[in-house]
Amino acid sequence: MLAMNYRGPQRVRIDEKPEPKILHPQDAIVRVTRSCICGSDLHLYNGNVPDTRVGMTFGHEFIGEVTEIGSEVQKLKVGDMVIVPFNIACGKCHFCKQGLFGNCHESNSQATAVGGIFGYSHTAGGYDGGQAEYVRVPYADVGPTVIPPGMDPDDAVLLTDVVPTGYQAAEMGGIQKGDTVVIFGAGPIGIMAARCSWLFGAGRVIVIDKLEYRLEFVRNYANCEAYNYEEMDDPVVFVKKTTDWMGADVCIDAVGAEASGNLMQTITGRKLLLQAGSATAVHWAVNSLKKGGILSIVGVYGPTDNLVPIGNVVNKGITIRANQASVKRLLPKLIDHVQNGVINPKPLITHRVPLEDVADAYHIFSEKLDNCIKPVLIPPSAR
Amino acid sequence: MENKTPKDYSHIKNWGIDADPKNDPTYPMKHRTDAEQEGYSWDRPTQQDINIEVLHSNERPNVTAVFGTSMPPSGLSGMIRRFAFKHSENSYLHWLPLLMADRVNVVEGVIEDFAGGKVPNIFAEKGWKADWEHNRSGLIQKVGVLALVTTAAVVLLTRKKD
Known part of the structure; x- marks a missing residue:
């Protein structure tokens, strides 16, 4: 599959990588249809976050279609289109139980100060992110939320973060x-x-x-x-x-x-x-x-x-x-707000870029070129 | 949920007489249960098979139930990362070596590219095509400065001593 590949400060490219596999019974594999570059990705891009390893794929703001599920996944099925919160949360630890889904204690071995985050260095768990065609999504029954019928995918992807x-x-x-x-x-x-x-x-x-x-x-x-x-x-x-x-x-x-x-x-x-x-x-x-x-x-x-x-x-x-946003806690209310027109996220997206041009997209966003506010990467299968 | 009192404080005179559960500055970010007062006691999710090297913070006793499998530590950068993880997140001996390992890893990445027969296209990786489209004068200036500095360095290094 195609995936963004970090090569060093201000150097990224698109490469072929192996498709992700189910590694845990609560995993799902998601085919990405939209993936944003976040302002916080620029901290990684500029080499400012410790334990950002060469070869990693960034991307914590993505939506897509479930293509495979692990044996313990009950709430999702293959074919569901899902919003995937940027935080990886188990739903079982004391912190998740209190609504602190951004502070899960069962998703990041490398640091206790932050829960797991997709594509955000090993300091946030070492997970490859969604700036790719496919991504492994742990705890698939906890975070991912089915996109309501009729919701614009551009609105949906902005609900991830x-x-x-x-x-x-x-x-x-x-x-x-x-x-x-x-x-x-x-x-x-x-x-x-x-x-x-x-x-x-x-x-x-x-x-x-x-x-x-x-x-x-x-x-x-x-x-x-x-x-x-x-x-x-x-x-x-x-x-x-x-x-x-x-x-x-x-x-x-x-x-x-x-x-x-x-x-x-x-x-x-x-x-x-x-x-x-x-x-x-x-x-x-x-x-x-x-x-x-x-x-x-x-x-x-x-x-x-x-x-x-x-x-x-x-x-x-x-x-x-x-705090990091507790996306899971807020999603029900914010989906309602988007559907009722209280919040209209889509206009924030100024650049829709093919995934293959990820290096240009990072540079445009980082240097604030072409009046860029929010770039979204679109993989070939979603175009 | 009502606050739990894990111990009997009846021997302490006036213990808790001014407690006000509604004065909770963490609400609504935290729906207080105080379950963490029971320690690391929850019913843990199934453990993901640990069949790669996973470094874990020494501020926790174990590897989390799930973990990322991207780029396990390897080479010189991996050795530095292993050293870093002997120290807590509270220590510069954790974070500064990790930053150093990241820089070493960049060099390892270039070597790996060449070893695999791939010449990294630095200009494409830095997104300079976007500069050509949206910031042409800035790009020309950048290339000009780079050329000047390179020329000056070459002249200085190749200058014959009188």
């Missing part, structure tokens, strides 16, 4: 009616978090980024305010001024390790890898918050350390909430 992560970013913000929510990052997650913040009753939603085309998009898509930090002397002073010198009630970090905007963070976090990525968004968020405010982090960072103003967290009484 983008929509739940954006929604949970707003949910973790504990937004109360009338709250001012400031979101750092106008990528797909930031855009979705802006849209979802209104669902929780936000009074004002402000998105900050530096890419004009994305700011224009989020302004229209999420009916929010959007500002370019490169046109500000200081984004924190900007937030203070625009909130009558109080600060935001809720800040959301929807950027993660690839953040720009602070030279020291960029050099130490992205160039020298002395930090687990650049923590610029967290830094700005902590300092932009009102005293007693809430910081919600969904931006992805590496497993080591970051320079953040923790003293200000203490002195301002800030509550920090963060």
Whole structure:
């Protein structure tokens, strides 16, 4: 089968690989019909996540058709079209039982700090991902959800990560009616978090980024305010001024390790890898918050350390909430929201690229070429 | 679910008098059961056959019931990874060697390509075709700088000493 093949920082290609096999009675094999490149894939692509092995296939946002099931699988059958959450969850451990499907304790041997994730390095379990024609899906009765009849596959593929992560970013913000929510990052997650913040009753939603085309998009898509930090002397002073010198009630970090905007963070976090990525968004968020405010982090960072103003967290009484999205927990509600038109994910997809051109797709997304917001890879059998 | 109290604290005066189960900042991300207070006690899923080398964190006692089988450790990078996994996720001796192993693995990948008779097409792998289509001036600038640096290096290295 064709599969993306990681060869080193900023080097990927398409190769022939053996088709995956059932290795566990609860496995399924899925023929991929859509697979996105996620902003967090760029951390892998840039070589910033430890234990990213050459030869691995990335991709944790995919949908497809079940072609084979293991002997213990009861809820799926061959031919089902499924949404596959990016987290691999057993459904049995104490954490899954409490709804923490992103923190499963039976899916990642290599690290206890994160559950298994498809195609996301050995630090997230060493599973090959969905940027391929076929993928092995463990615990097939737990995560995968049959796509409702009539749902657009472009909407469905964004329910694997983008929509739940954006929604949970707003949910973790504990937004109360009338709250001012400031979101750092106008990528797909930031855009979705802006849209979802209104669902929780936000009074004002402000998105900050530096890419004009994305700011224009989020302004229209999420009916929010959007500002370019490169046109500000200081984004924190900007937030203070625009909130009558109080600060935001809720800040959301929807950027993660690839953040720009602070030279020291960029050099130490992205160039020298002395930090687990650049923590610029967290830094700005902590300092932009009102005293007693809430910081919600969904931006992805590496497993080591970051320079953040923790003293200000203490002195301002800030509550920090963060997690990988619990996709399985949120899917029923979010499928309803998509079907009822409350959330319309499809417009986020700007590029539909043949799987064979995966290297170009990564480069376009990484360098923000051609006004790219979200690229989706389409294997030959789905075209 | 109501919080469980695993032990009898009756000997501690006023134990828990101000407890407020509704003051749970983790809700709704976590539907609290406190089952983890019972330790690693759940009915584990069937264990996937362990017929490849799987490195596991020393912060857990075992390999998880399922695991990924992509690219088991091998070669020099594999030796470095095995060293890294002797140290916990709390230690730089875990993460920094893993980053080093990743870089060594890149060189191993190039050697493996050549050994298999494949010459890696670095330009295609870096997606420069997309640059040609969407960022032509940037690509020309990049190639120009690369050519200048290479020329300067060659001149410096081949310069005859007076």
